[in-house]
Amino acid sequence: MVCAGLDGFTQSSEYDKASLLRMLKESGSLFPPEFVSYCVLPCLTSTLELGGASAATIVPLVLQFGQNSHTQRLWLDHRCTPHQALCKC
Numbered sequence: 001m002v003c004a005g006l007d008g009f010t011q012s013s014e015y016d017k018a019s020l021l022r023m024l025k026e027s028g029s030l031f032p033p034e035f036v037s038y039c040v041l042p043c044l045t046s047t048l049e050l051g052g053a054s055a056a057t058i059v060p061l062v063l064q065f066g067q068n069s070h071t072q073r074l075w076l077d078h079r080c081t082p083h084q085a086l087c088k089c
Contacts, residue, residue: 002031006043010050021057028065036065 005012005020012020024040031040044062048055 003039006039009043010047014054017054018057021054021061024061025057025064028061041065 002020002023005016005023009017009020028036028040041062044058044065048058048062
C-alpha cells in the first residue's frame with residue numbers, strides 16, 4: 001500500500017495524499033531504514049520541489065525520517081540512489 005501510494009503521490013488527490021502522509025506519520029518508525037532512504041525520502045523531497053498544499057505536512061515528515069543516521073549520508077544526492085529499483089517514485 002505504501003509503495004503504491006508513493007508511486008503516484010504527485011498525481012494523487014489531496015485526500016489520498018493526506019491519507020498516505022497520515023499513515024507515514026503514524027507508522028513510519030516501523031519501516032526499514034533502506035526503504036525510508038531509497039523510497040520514502042526521495043519521493044517526499046521530490047514532492048516538495050513541486051510545491052503544493054501538503055508541504056506543511058511533508059516537511060516535518062522529511063525531518064523526522066532524516067533524523068535516522070543511515071539516511072543522513074544519502075542527503076547529498078538522493079536522485080542517484082537505487083531507490084528507483086525499489087519504488088517508482
